[in-house]
Amino acid sequence: MVSIKPKEIPAEEAMLPKIASVVRSKNCGNFELTLDVMFDSEEASLRVKRANLLTNATTRKLYNVEDDQILTKIYLDPGNLYWLMTPAP
Template sequence: MTTLGELARLIRSKNAGPFELTFDIMFAEEENFRRVRDSKVLTRELIAGIYRVPPDDVKFFVVPEALAFKASIPRPRFQGDLLDTDGHGGQQYAPLVDIEIP
C-alpha cells in the first residue's frame, strides 16, 4: 500500500475562521489524484472518524479541476481559547499523511 502522504504534493491544515479547521490535499499529478479519488478511501466519514466529529459536521469537497480534496470541520476549541494548543490550526493535518491508499 501507498500512503496519502506519498501521493499528494501538499497536505495542510489551517484555520477557516476561529471556529473551523480546513484541510487541503493537493496533487501534482492527475494520475495520483485519480488513484485516491477512485479508491473511495478519502471520504467525509473517514475525516469524521479521524477527527471524532459527526459526519454531518464535515464539509467535504472533491475538486477535480484543482486536483484536490478539501474538508472542513468544527475546531475542537475555538481559536484563542486557553486550552487551544494549535492557534493557527497548522498542525492538525498529521493524521491524514498516513492514510493507506490501495
C-alpha cells in the same frame, strides 16, 4: 528557468503523503478547520479518489466529528485538490 519534476507515484499501496504533493490542515477563522490535499497530477488525484478513502467514516475517525459536522467535502478535479471543512476542535 528550472523545471519542477512532479512527484513520483508509488505503484504499490502507499500513505497519502507519498501520493499528494501537499497535505495540510489549518484554522479557517475561529470556528472551522480545513484540510487541503493537493496533487501534482490528475493521475495522483484520481488514484486517491477512486480508492474511496477520504470518506465521512474516515473523517469521523480521524477528527472525532459526526456526519452533520462535516461542513464541506469536495474533490476539485480541475485543480487536483481535495478539500474538507469541519468545526474547529
